[in-house]
Amino acid sequence: MSQQTTSRGSGSAGPNPWAAGGSVFAGVLLLVDGLINIFKGIAGIAEDDVYARLGQYVFKFDVTSWGWILLILGVVLLATGWGILSEAAWARGLGVGLASLSLVLNFMWLPYVPVWAIVSIAIDVFIIWALCTDRPSRSH
Template sequence: MSSATRSAPAGTGGPSGFAGGVTAFAAVMLLLAGCLSIFRGIMAIAEDDVFVRTPNYIFKFDLTSWGWIHLILGIIAICIGLGLFRVSLWARILGVALAALLIIANFLSLPYYPLWSVVVIAISGFVIWGLCAVHRDDAPIV
């Protein structure tokens, strides 16, 4: 293959500028979603009076349980977000899976803190887009 047909200089092995930028964007957004989930978890564990109670919601859960779920998901999101800065395949796969879990968790807890849930759902959607839309030319496609 001639050097004119390659997208990156020979021997670099790194992501192209756009692919690296989108992955860095997804990493930062996942770190932000993780921080928001940790804060939400701490609020739910420490003080249940901050949240709105919806009496006729199908998915009724104890807010302390939701707090622990969000806290654990947030800690995992930060760990995976840090792994995304290394542009590793395991972090990309786990990042997409965790962002999907964050969307589900925030959808189920939507009536307790609606605006915050919608913000984290949107951020998680951007993370999934960022991790799936662009890839390195030399990396395997999952």
């Protein structure tokens, strides 16, 4: 056990492949989440009748406005996912922030399309976890 602690402490063991895989996973999930948000946004912009409205909710927004918000967020998520896969330094922090924002927006979107919102929330949680657990050491 002391050998394991020593090799971890000295930094000679190299990067953890599971954590590095988590970053790739987060990048791919950001791309997927971006695409999902783009599709939801296009559907919301195209026609208000695409989504069923159920009762009166605290968050009362026009579906077309939500469509534009989700479309723009989807494009930014796609760019950030590409940045993470390209190992851009700016993309990691932005990815956590955007996944958090997407999580909140999808929670507010929950009354309109519960299945899509829950899938997006789950993706956002995994993105945040993956980006926060991988700490790559850059020598550049």
